[in-house]
Amino acid sequence: MGRTLGLILIAGGIIVGIIIVVLMGVYRGEGRLTAGGMALGITLGLLVLVLPQLGFGAFLFWKGGQDTAVAARAQQQRQLLDMVKTRGQIAISDLVIELNSDRETVQQNLYQLVGMGLFSGYVNWDEGMLYSRQATELHQLHKCEHCGGELELAGKGVIRCPFCGTEYFLER
Structure with a gap:
């Protein structure tokens, strides 16, 4: 939505800019404006009407792209x-x-x-397997289920086996 609105504002700004330049040219051609008046009219029109519209349109376009990327990442996390x-x-x-x-x-x-507390389980990156487990089962775990090694705290919500590299993820 933001990208579309941004594009509309950018296109509108360009159209308004063209109208200002054409209008000032017509007035100059009819003799109603001097060359300095035409230049001033174009400058003021572009600064007051066109530049803010282009700037805001560009911002919305950029922000819409970021929002789309965040939504795609969230969708991928939900699927995972x-x-x-x-x-x-x-x-x-x-x-x-x-x-x-x-x-x-x-x-x-x-x-x-x-990190968001939405997944508990464990993964062995060498073996290439990801396992889902209840957090209560993992809190009682002291030895690695893969190699039997003693487990160590590796970070917030993560316990790692120093021997085989298996990581256990605990929900908060």
Whole structure:
């Protein structure tokens, strides 16, 4: 919506600018304006009417692009969350293919979901598997389910096995 409105304002600003220049040219041609009056009329018209409209249109166009990118990322995170929670476990490669994404983006989306407290489970990046688990099960976990190693706190809501790299994500 913002991009469309921005484009409309930009197009309107260009049209108003053209009208001002043509109108001043016509008045000059009829002898109603001097060359200095025409230049002043064009300058004032562009500064007062056209530039603010173009500036605001450009801002709305830019902001609309940002909003679209945020909405696309949120949609991708919803899809990721739905796939993992409904299947219980899923291969990272399957997520990459189904989300039409790359491994790094999937990892970033997953960390953001954990940071927002929307996902609990664990992932083994070497094995390439993501598992959904109830937070209550993971809070009671002291040893890695993959290799049996002692777990360490790696960050807010993240516990990592220092031996195999498996990361456990806890909901808040």
